[in-house]
Amino acid sequence: MTASAPISAAEIAAAREKVPHAFRAPPAVRARRWVVRVVLAGLFVYCLVLFGFSPARIANGLARLGNVLSFMFPPHVWDSWRDFSEVLKGLGETLSMAFLGTVLGAVVAFPLSFLGARNINRLTFLRLGVRRGYDVIRAVETLILALIFIRAFGLGPLAGILAIAVSEVGTFAKLFSEAIENSSERPADGVRAAGGSRLQVIRYALLPQVNPVILSVILYNFESNVRSGTILGIVGAGGIGFLLSDRIAAYRWDEAWSIIFLIIAMVYVVDWLSGLIRQRLIGTEPRK
Incomplete structure (x- = not known):
């Protein structure tokens, strides 16, 4: 193959004159871009001024x-089993809240997800109404739900479990229904051709496709709920967050940092075990 001859400056100038928009955006487009940039920059500066930003305040x-971080080392070491068992109990409550909330949310969301799937529910008004219900549930933050349930059921892990469960219903139902919609129709056609009923199509053609996705979503959200369960404890919904908030309020930073280290270790162990379960049941490599 012969190399193509280089384009001369005269040819470039001729092309620019012939099709100028190919080399540069029209003036109206450039003006709109500059207006957007100026508006965004002005909004950014306005927000900084509104929220009291200043170099002296940052310094x-x-x-x-x-000073707070200086209390990280050396970390606090509990010298009595009574004090350390209280921390372990808080970690166990947080883990239990995340597990029970995730399981309850998945159990409720699983049948609701079929109502929101286009290939299962052919009634458009019902399907769209169910999907908007998913959005309404997901629009309420878990922390707000925890405050509501604390008011209704009192302080303790029960409020945290219900807050996680209700929040997960909206999330799981949406993700499950999308997995159902994205499943292949070929296995379903095969079951129908063999004389299978609608329930048999769902059982033998649809669920084998979506079960790995559903399990993966549940495991991931369980990991996330272990972290969010810590925050729920700060507002009184039980768990290790309550102890962490108490230590911070009392300026016992060495104990607070030790509790934070234990929370990080618990999240790491949960993530590692979740990866092993995912590898064994789904066949994917665990995260490192």
Whole structure:
């Protein structure tokens, strides 16, 4: 093959004159871009001024943050089983809240997901209404749900479990229904051709396709709920977050940091076990 001859400057100038928009955006487009940039920059500066941003405030905050971080080392070591067992109990409550909330949310969301799937529910008004219900549930933050359930059921892990479960109903139902919609129709056609009923199509053609996706979503959300369960404890919904909030309020930073380290270790172990389960049941490689 022969190399193509280089394009001369005269040819480039001729092409630019012939099709100028191919080399540069029209003036109206450039003007709109500059207007958008100026508006975004102005909004950014306005927000900084509105929220009291200043270099002096940032410097003072970083200095105080350094003082707080200085209490990380050496970490606190509990010298009595009574004090350490209280921390272990909080970790166990947080883990139990995340597990029970995730399971309850998945159990309720699984049948609801079929009502939101286009290939299962052919009634458009019902399907769209169910999907908007998913959105309404997901629009309410888990922390807000925890405050509501604390008011209704009192302090303790029960409020945290219900908050996680209700929040997960909307999330799981949406993700499950999308997995059902994205399943292949060929296995379903095969079951129908063999004389299978609608329930048999779902059981033998649809569920084998979506079960790995559903399991993966449940495991991932369980990991996420272990972390969010810590936050729920801060508002009184039980778990290790309550102890963490108590230590921070009492300025016992060495104990607070030790509790944070234990939370990080618990999240790591849960993530590792979740990866092993995912590898064994789904066949994917565990995250490292």
